[in-house]
Amino acid sequence: MEEVVQWAANVMDHKTGAEKKAQVEERVRRISSDLHCEMLDLSVGENITELCKREKNKTFSPRVSVEIxxxxxxxxxxxxxxxxxxxxxxxxxxxxxxxxxxxxxxxxxxxxxxxxxxxxxxxxxxxxxxxxxxxxxxxxxxxxxxxxxxxxxLGVVKALKSHGADLNVRDKLDSTPLHVATRTGHMDIVEYLLSCCAKINSSDREGDTALHDAVQLNRYKIVKLLLDAGADTTIKNHEGVTAVQQVKEWQFDIMETLHTLEKLREMGPENTSRERND
Structure with a gap:
């Protein structure tokens, strides 16, 4: 699996003098507009008490932010x-x-x-x-x-593809984009890569295909996608294990664990506790 490296520390954004000035001008304009509306209300006979009540219950709609x-x-x-x-x-x-x-x-x-x-x-x-x-x-x-x-x-993947990105390119671990999308569980991207004819059976440095990764990480829906797209179930990784054998090994381990727990229950709570401590 690929190592994950932390991004560099974030740099705090500083507002420019122009931004501050624009915000002040906007605030003045808003206050002036509100005062103008209040004066119009008073001119048609609304008293101060009613105006205060109305202002107290006034709700403001969010403003659309514009990049300065x-x-x-x-x-x-x-x-x-x-x-x-x-x-x-x-x-x-x-x-x-x-x-x-x-x-x-x-x-x-x-x-x-x-x-x-x-x-x-x-x-x-x-x-x-x-x-x-x-x-x-x-x-x-x-x-x-x-x-x-x-x-x-998916939008970024499509943008990169439209500019000529190689969908089968490998990193230092020999992982392709399909490997990465499978490991991170992004099914829509896996589906898109397959629709673009990305190589489905490429092996990484450990000999694992995307199908191996999907099985190891219990990505059931991605396993189905890969199988439907024709992933080869007979490819062995460097340990000599196919994706199908991985499933069988996983099932065997689960059965063995359940069998062990059942034995411990039969031995009684004291023995179960002692066994777990050992």
């Missing part, structure tokens, strides 16, 4: 964090200023990796259109398509 254009230079840390958070305005400003779309952190993960695992399809599209390397490998040899399958966003 970024003013001033954007550094690499802000750009990387924006990719994780899906902030298109920050990313657009960084790239417009000539920023490198392929900068990476100490784990060699780029903004495209981050946006892919977080499911930010619009960010992925922008990065690819601005020159992000779709085949850039992180320390584990994972491409953006691996991270998209890990994150579970």
């Amino acid at each position: 254009p970024v003013i001033g230079p954007t550094d690499t840390a802000e750009f990387m964090n924006a990719a994780r958070l899906g902030k298109l305005n920050v990313i657009d400003k960084y790239l417009a200023d000539g920023g490198n779309p392929n900068v990476h952190d100490e784990l060699k993960r780029t903004a495209l990796h981050r946006a892919s695992v977080e499911g930010h399809t619009a960010v992925v599209q922008m990065l690819l259109e601005k020159g992000a390397n779709i085949n850039f490998k992180d320390q584990l040899g994972s491409r953006a398509i691996h991270w998209a399958c890990r994150g579970g966003s």
